[in-house]
Amino acid sequence: MSNDTISLTIDGMAVTAAPGRSLLLAARDRGIDIPTLCYHDDLKPEGQCRLCLVEIGAPPHRRLVNSCTYPVEPGLTVQTASEAVLAARRLVLELLLARCPQAKIIQEMAAALGVYESRFKTDNPEELCILCGLCVRTCREVVGVSAISMANRTPGKTVATPFLEESEACIGCGSCVFICPTGVIEYVEKDGVRTVWGRQFELQPCNVCGNYIAPRAQLEHWAKITGDPVESFFVCRDCR
Amino acid sequence: MPKMKSVAQLAEYRAKLQARRDPNQPQVLVCGGAGCDALGSAEVASAFREELNQRGLKGKVELKSTGCQGLCAKGVRVLLRPQEITYQQVSALNAGEIVEETLVKGKILDRFCHQDPGDGALKGHKSKIPFYKGQFPLVLRHLDVIDPEEVDDYLAQGGYGALAQALSGLTPEEIIAAMERSGLRGRGGGGFPTGRKWRFLRQAPENPKFLICNGSEGDPGAYLDRAVMEGDPHAILEGLSIGAFATGAAQGHIYVGHEYPLAVQRLRQAAAQARELGLLGEKILGTDFSFDLKVHRGAGAYVCGEETALMNFIEGNIGEPRNRPPYPAQKGLFGQPTVINNVETWANVPVIIGKGADWYAGVGTEKSKGTKVFSLAGAVNHAGLLEVPMGTPLRRVIFELGGGIKGKGDFKAALTSGPGGGVIPAQFLDMPVTFESFQEAGGNLGSGSMVVMDHTCCMVDVARYFVTFSYEESCGKCTPCREGAKQLLDILNRITGGQGEEGHLTLLEELGAVMTGASICGLGQSAPNPVLTTLKYFRSEYEAHIREKKCPALVCRPLLKYTVDPETCTGCLACVRECRVEAITGEYQEPQEIDQELCVKCGMCYEVCKFEAIKVES
Numbered sequence: 001m002s003n004d005t006i007s008l009t010i011d012g013m014a015v016t017a018a019p020g021r022s023l024l025l026a027a028r029d030r031g032i033d034i035p036t037l038c039y040h041d042d043l044k045p046e047g048q049c050r051l052c053l054v055e056i057g058a059p060p061h062r063r064l065v066n067s068c069t070y071p072v073e074p075g076l077t078v079q080t081a082s083e084a085v086l087a088a089r090r091l092v093l094e095l096l097l098a099r100c101p102q103a104k105i106i107q108e109m110a111a112a113l114g115v116y117e118s119r120f121k122t123d124n125p126e127e128l129c130i131l132c133g134l135c136v137r138t139c140r141e142v143v144g145v146s147a148i149s150m151a152n153r154t155p156g157k158t159v160a161t162p163f164l165e166e167s168e169a170c171i172g173c174g175s176c177v178f179i180c181p182t183g184v185i186e187y188v189e190k191d192g193v194r195t196v197w198g199r200q201f202e203l204q205p206c207n208v209c210g211n212y213i214a215p216r217a218q219l220e221h222w223a224k225i226t227g228d229p230v231e232s233f234f235v236c237r238d239c240r
Numbered sequence: 241m242p243k244m245k246s247v248a249q250l251a252e253y254r255a256k257l258q259a260r261r262d263p264n265q266p267q268v269l270v271c272g273g274a275g276c277d278a279l280g281s282a283e284v285a286s287a288f289r290e291e292l293n294q295r296g297l298k299g300k301v302e303l304k305s306t307g308c309q310g311l312c313a314k315g316v317r318v319l320l321r322p323q324e325i326t327y328q329q330v331s332a333l334n335a336g337e338i339v340e341e342t343l344v345k346g347k348i349l350d351r352f353c354h355q356d357p358g359d360g361a362l363k364g365h366k367s368k369i370p371f372y373k374g375q376f377p378l379v380l381r382h383l384d385v386i387d388p389e390e391v392d393d394y395l396a397q398g399g400y401g402a403l404a405q406a407l408s409g410l411t412p413e414e415i416i417a418a419m420e421r422s423g424l425r426g427r428g429g430g431g432f433p434t435g436r437k438w439r440f441l442r443q444a445p446e447n448p449k450f451l452i453c454n455g456s457e458g459d460p461g462a463y464l465d466r467a468v469m470e471g472d473p474h475a476i477l478e479g480l481s482i483g484a485f486a487t488g489a490a491q492g493h494i495y496v497g498h499e500y501p502l503a504v505q506r507l508r509q510a511a512a513q514a515r516e517l518g519l520l521g522e523k524i525l526g527t528d529f530s531f532d533l534k535v536h537r538g539a540g541a542y543v544c545g546e547e548t549a550l551m552n553f554i555e556g557n558i559g560e561p562r563n564r565p566p567y568p569a570q571k572g573l574f575g576q577p578t579v580i581n582n583v584e585t586w587a588n589v590p591v592i593i594g595k596g597a598d599w600y601a602g603v604g605t606e607k608s609k610g611t612k613v614f615s616l617a618g619a620v621n622h623a624g625l626l627e628v629p630m631g632t633p634l635r636r637v638i639f640e641l642g643g644g645i646k647g648k649g650d651f652k653a654a655l656t657s658g659p660g661g662g663v664i665p666a667q668f669l670d671m672p673v674t675f676e677s678f679q680e681a682g683g684n685l686g687s688g689s690m691v692v693m694d695h696t697c698c699m700v701d702v703a704r705y706f707v708t709f710s711y712e713e714s715c716g717k718c719t720p721c722r723e724g725a726k727q728l729l730d731i732l733n734r735i736t737g738g739q740g741e742e743g744h745l746t747l748l749e750e751l752g753a754v755m756t757g758a759s760i761c762g763l764g765q766s767a768p769n770p771v772l773t774t775l776k777y778f779r780s781e782y783e784a785h786i787r788e789k790k791c792p793a794l795v796c797r798p799l800l801k802y803t804v805d806p807e808t809c810t811g812c813l814a815c816v817r818e819c820r821v822e823a824i825t826g827e828y829q830e831p832q833e834i835d836q837e838l839c840v841k842c843g844m845c846y847e848v849c850k851f852e853a854i855k856v857e858s
Contacts, residue, residue: 047563050719050758064757069563084757088720091754095723119747120727131716150558150716153541154725157716 008076015072023067024052027080034080035089035109037096037181038132039068043141048133050092051109055079064088086113094118100127103182128184131157135176135185145169145221148176148197161197172201172215208239241391244518245526247408250400257396266301266343267321268292269384273308273471273625274463276315277502280332281305284316287335301343304393307383307471308463311371313623314354319384324366327352357621357643371622374641376603376629378611379587383471383625388506391513394474400519402593406482407527410593415486416442418597419589423609428454428582429657429686429762431608431675437579440569441487444577448490451483452554452573452580455496455503456538456545459658460709461617462689465583467625468613469496469503472587473510477520477533479589484531487579492533495550498540507535542713546761547580549715560717561761584613584688604630608674612685618654618692619646628673635669638692649694653777657686659706659713660766662773663699682773684766698795699778700785703771704732710767721764724755728771736796740786748775790858797841799858806831809853815845 005016010027017026022045024034037049045068052067056078064084079085093110098120100106110116133150136159140146147170151160161167172194177187188195192203194215201215213219213236223230244250270276270285285305292301309317314328320342327338330352341347353362354369366372377383386393394400406415420435441449453476457465469476480492496504511533514520522530536554538544544553548562551573572578588610592600604610608630614637617623621643628637638644638654645651653663662683671677678685693702711725728751731744752768759765775782784790791799804815804824811829823839826832831853834845846854 045563046717047760048718050760053758066563066760071565087750088754088758091750092719092758095719095727098727099723119743120723121730131719131722133717150560152716153543153712154714154716154722155712157722 006072006074008072008074008078010078011080017072019072021072023054023056023065023070023072023076023078026072027054027067027078032080034067035112036068037105037109037130038134040134040137040179043134043137045069046133046137048131049096051089053085053088053092055082055085089113090115095120096130098122100130100182101125103128103130105181106130128182129159130182131159132181133159134179134181135159138175138179143171143173143175144225145171147171166199167197170197170199171218171221172196172199173218173221204234206236206239207234209236211236211238213237241513241516243516247404247525247527250395250404250519250525254395254398254401257392261396264322267319268301268303268339268343269306269309269319269321270304271307271309271315271317271319271384272305272388273312273315273383273467275308275312276317279315281316283332284318284330284335287332288318288339291335291339295339295344297339297343301339304387306386307388308380308467308625309384310375310380310626311354311369311622311624313621318352319366325364326354326366326369326372327364328354371624371626371641371643374632374636375627376611377627378591378603379468379475379584379613380471380625380627381591382475383467386472388471388473389509391474391510391517394472398594399474399590400478400514402590403478403481403485403519404525406485406593407525407529412442412486412488415482415593418592419486422592422597422600423604423607424585424588424592424600425608425675426581427584427588427612427688429660429684431685434581434585437569437581438483438487441489441577441579444569446577447488448576449488450573450576450578451480451487451489451492451533452547452550452578453480453492453494453586454545454547454550454580454582455494455500455507456542456550457500457583457687458497458542458545458713459660459687459689460706461691462615462658462687464613464615464625464688466500466503467615468583468587469500470506473503473506474514475587475590476507476583477510477514479586480533481520481524481531482589482593483579483581483586485529489579490531492531493554493573494533494535495544495554496535496537497545498538501537504535504537511535541715542709543715543761543763546763549761550580551578558715560715561763563760582687605672605674607676612673612688614656614688614690616642616690616692618690619649619651619694619696620644620692621646630674631672633670633672634664637673637690638669642692645692645694647694649696652693652695652697653699653702655683655691655693655702655706655770656689657684657766658689658691659709660684660762660769661686661689662769663693663702663777664773665777682769682776684769696793696795698736698791698793699774699781700732700736700791701793701795703774704729704736706770707732707767710763714763714767718758718760718764720755721759721761721767724751724759724764725767727751728755728768732771735782735785736791736798738785738789738796738798740782740789742786744786745775745779745782748772792858794856794858796858797843800841800843801836801857802834802839802841802843802845803855803857804832804834805853805855808851810851812850814848814850815854818844818848820844 036052047066047069053064054067096106098118147167177185194201203212204216219233318327318330348364353364424434425431544559549559553559568578613627664683668681711729714721714725716722752772809831816824823835
């Protein structure tokens with residue numbers, strides 16, 4: 001075997017993977033499904049939701065680790081659906097269900113593990129934000145503007161623009177809206193104006209067909225990062 | 241101050257300093273520790289200064305403000321050398337009397353002496369007081385000797401001698417071997433062998449490497465790291481410099497919680513003094529070794545005491561923890577290999593190098609070497625800062641040094657390491673103070689705060705208090721800690737509020753286990769400890785709250801009932817005037833009655849009754 005692959009065991013199967021590959025992806029490569037909530041292929045894993053927990057090691061030194069951030073190790077024994085893993089996953093879902101009883105994605109994931117109701121208290125039955133952080137990370141890592149971030153600690157933790165004011169950095173691209181698994185981010189488009197995070201963005205119509213392309217601020221951002229004149233983006237994809 | 245260009249020059253300077261100092265010089269040392277500072281030690285010191293000046297004793301008697309002198313419950317403390325007389329509860333008004341009677345006439349003043357609860361005797365000499373007699377100060381050795389703002393004081397005590405020794409006679413490899421041989425384990429809570437940590441850093445191929453001193457100390461009742469940072473800052477700097485020489489680290493960072501502005505100031509001042517003396521910065525003591533450091537003041541988040549959250553903070557990011565691996569020794573601060581140790585650990589380093597690893601390894605037990613500093617608080621007679629060899633029985637710490645339980649109370653439990661610690665009940669009193677024994681008992685030697693509780697503490701309420709703390713300080717990054725702490729608190733609130741249900745106890749255990757196993761960092765992993773250990777050792781108290789709706793310790797207000805004993809009530813109406821909800825009625829000089837429907841159980845009637853006529857039961 002070459003030095004460039006690492007051999008380990010996942011759910012009793014011998015698996016090889018490149019160094020640095022996460023346990024989650026090594027398992028998925030072999031068709032083993034591990035549920036995730038805050039993981040996304042295009043984002044750096046943050047290991048926040050703790051649904052992708054797996055158990056590693058042999059008794060008595062077994063422990064739960066986060067598979068999206070834990071790298072493959074030679075000879076490691078991994079269990080993706082042991083009793084401890086399932087118990088932890090169910091309880092985490094129960095906690096999320098108590099936080100966001102209406103969130104479809106949570107209801108479905110919980111039901112898949114046989115959890116239909118939570119034994120814990122719900123503060124706000126309307127709450128939909130599961131604080132997975134996908135929007136914040138997308139804004140930072142994909143869009144590259146960091147218009148929103150997590151604010152406060154546990155008691156008041158929320159996703160917010162700086163000082164809860166209209167964000168100067170926001171380009172109104174709506175990537176946060178697109179990535180949000182529970183559809184909690186408010187987004188309105190009306191009469192050539194898009195409103196997101198409390199700020200209004202003028203939409204740029206296509207020079208050819210007249211359909212709206214994107215907020216002008218977003219096209220200006222593109223112009224800035226490409227160095228092309230902003231007008232070069234005034235034709236929509238269909239008309240190009 | 242001259243800049244030291246060689247190890248020999250430092251030795252020469254030190255010899256000069258020591259020659260100038262007379263060991264029999266009369267000294268008045270006023271405690272400037274946190275407790276005494278709050279009680280006005282600055283005024284006491286200036287009263288002594290004025291008194292000495294007026295009597296023409298300036299120059300003959302040396303006056304100093306020192307770090308914490310321990311026995312904080314009875315401040316302001318004043319230590320008189322060379323007799324080693326320690327006075328307590330001294331105010332600025334007493335300076336004249338003490339100078340006249342003790343310094344001039346040599347008479348010990350009983351009323352400032354410590355009363356030994358054991359034999360009732362008044363003791364003035366430090367060596368006779370059990371609190372001091374039972375200690376073995378290594379980390380705290382300078383605290384009541386030096387003025388922390390005077391680098392010459394530290395040098396005269398042999399300070400920076402270990403660094404000089406390391407630079408002139410030891411190789412980095414020898415220092416790491418010595419650290420390993422000493423058996424020192426991290427004092428921040430984890431107990432990881434320090435030498436091994438340093439070796440990982442030395443072996444890491446990437447450069448630059450960083451050292452961090454974790455000076456965050458937010459546990460309720462903990463103030464030992466504060467005392468060292470404020471009372472002996474150079475010891476920490478010396479430890480870091482030795483660590484840098486051994487590991488090849490280029491830069492050091494000291495993180496201090498925002499609640500310790502004096503520690504920040506003292507550390508920065510000490511660093512400036514050390515730079516001026518050539519003990520920090522470029523080409524230390526004229527050698528090729530360079531190392532400098534920066535002191536960071538936190539922004540108030542408890543979670544920043546967690547090592548990876550602390551690194552995020554220093555980098556300018558939100559202070560939230562990172563997933564491990566990678567570990568700090570692989571990718572720490574700014575993604576570079578990093579060693580992070582806490583204040584007490586760093587302060588041990590000069591002792592180990594100075595006195596020798598084998599000497600150090602002779603102190604303590606087989607697996608827990610050296611000493612442990614505790615800040616003892618709660619229901620003990622002698623709350624204060626103390627340092628004992630590892631292996632000292634817990635009973636000795638609490639009953640001999642701590643002087644036992646205050647008043648007529650009985651020992652119920654000790655909680656170490658604050659919100660992440662566990663309670664240790666009476667059956668473990670004879671266990672030795674070691675990493676292993678605390679872990680076995682379900683506690684955590686951890687940071688070294690030790691809160692002693694007597695029979696008046698309700699263990700469910702104690703758990704609720706600490707979970708409230710963890711809930712408020714949880715950063716909210718991971719689900720188990722964020723949602724789990726909230727739900728733990730909700731269940732505990734319900735139990736203490738009389739709304740507890742049968743299933744709650746197993747739910748607490750189930751939730752606690754998942755938080756411990758599935759949270760990202762130590763905060764979430766240890767937040768359930770106060771709950772799980774009280775459940776383990778005091779389950780019947782939980783059951784009384786749930787099944788009988790009673791709080792046996794008479795703490796949880798919603799479960800209490802206040803009544804008036806008609807036999808003892810004089811009808812003075814003091815309680816009637818105090819009651820804000822007008823629940824107490826009755827004629828003047830007649831027994832009163834409390835309307836249970838109206839009573840909000842605030843307890844004010846109980847507090848104001850001079851005749852003990854208000855009865856409280858559950």
